[in-house]
Amino acid sequence: MQGSTRRAGIMTDVHRRFLQLMMTHGVLEEWDVRRLQKHCYKVHDRNATMEKLEDFINNINSVLESLYIEIKKGVTEDDGRPIYALVNLATTSVSKMATDFAENELDLFRKALELIIDSDTGFASSTNILNLVDQLKGKKMRKKDAEQVLQKFVQNKWLIEKEGEFTLHGRAILEMEHYIRETYPDAVKICNICHSLLIQGQSCETCGIRMHLPCVAKYFQSNSEPRCPHCNDYWPHQVPEVFDPEKERETGISKSNKKVLAVQAALVVPAEGSLPGGLPAAALSEREASVFPVPRTTSLFFTFMVNIFGINRS
Template sequence: MSINKERAPEGFQEFVSTINQKLNLVDMEFRRSHEEDDGNPVWALVNTNGDEIAKLATEYSPVEISYFKRLIELIVTADDDAFSASSIMALKEASKIKTPLTKSAAETLLQRFVDDKWLIQSQNGKYSMSQRTILELQAYLKDEFEDYLIECILCYDIVTKGQRCDVQECKSRFHHHCARRYFSSQNEKVCPACKIVWKSSNIIGDH
């Protein structure tokens, strides 16, 4: 996988579409997304063949992949749209997999996941999914966690860091940069779905 955060020049999307027609023949494609924090564009070359989580086998052992899957589940199913897991919780998961990892081995592996850009560790020590994980494992995430993951109502990408509607039952979610873009053209900041006042302070994800 390769990622380029530079802004795409005019006509680049058409160029990528042409390239993807060829890449699809070998089960590859360029995918475009945005960094959830700042909205910077991200391009990734992704393998589209087979079980997406199995692609990690080129980098990790079955035991390490099993641990990674448990971490992703922990992050995605976190309470109150937190989309993160504390270091303590992450280390505890290492003892619950079929072949348990020692605390030391788990700490080393967690750092490797961060270094390889599969996970992000915040200043407060919490782990969350990186844009690489969201892009490369998109189908896996949507298949496994359909009831937990929600798309941004502006860009339609998965949102794990951003803003949400005050109404618990409402599914309206924005990335922060998408919220700024959307509300800049609105006279009032109201939820596009249920029309109540939108509070930018009502955030989701680890910040």
């Protein structure tokens, strides 16, 4: 295997270990994904020439395709940082799995989502979300309990909280874009530049077109007098700074991982053969678990998605 050329669709121990660690995290910034890939080669195939990240992930995705799972690339809406998330592509019972969330907790997320989509800013205040607690399906929930559930969504990177307001995490956007477009056709917002789903962004006060903050930054980065790409009127908003990957490499650490999460190795290691579709899992060492610590809850977002929207419950 050492030094060999890998054919598309062939899973080596390098790919299996990478996939296993992606499963435990669910979503990672690109800096950490590259670091993870390098580590997996070091453990299993240190003499091999490392594949380009795009080819490496495409190889894994070719195997996951029949399982309706994909490692998908996106960017954060606030500052354009590249991220990779393991997402579910299925809309049938083939991907139906149990979750750790009760019916009323799932309904709380649904209501938060609706408020976020309907808002002009892409944020929903905790007050507005908690005011809907009495309307939840299933067991009654106190506002205090609802606050804790919202924090669980934040910890698992499905929501982001900023100063008492909530918006969708990039992980949720990657997985839910198709659903949101279909479910909220009248409220959905699309970026005029990249034509992807827009939750946070800026809008033209004249014609109303919207743009992601990273798209605004790139479009106007060399323009001292920014004008709307649609109507050519003056763009009244402050142009945000463009994400600089070179500067990020110099810092040697990603923004989201400045603080290492302390999690015991026992919570990290899936059982042998526990990868999707029965793919053999490479065992993780205790040292490796400490190098790549993971969130306290290792449930994948796609297990949550299938249940929250009642996809094919028959």
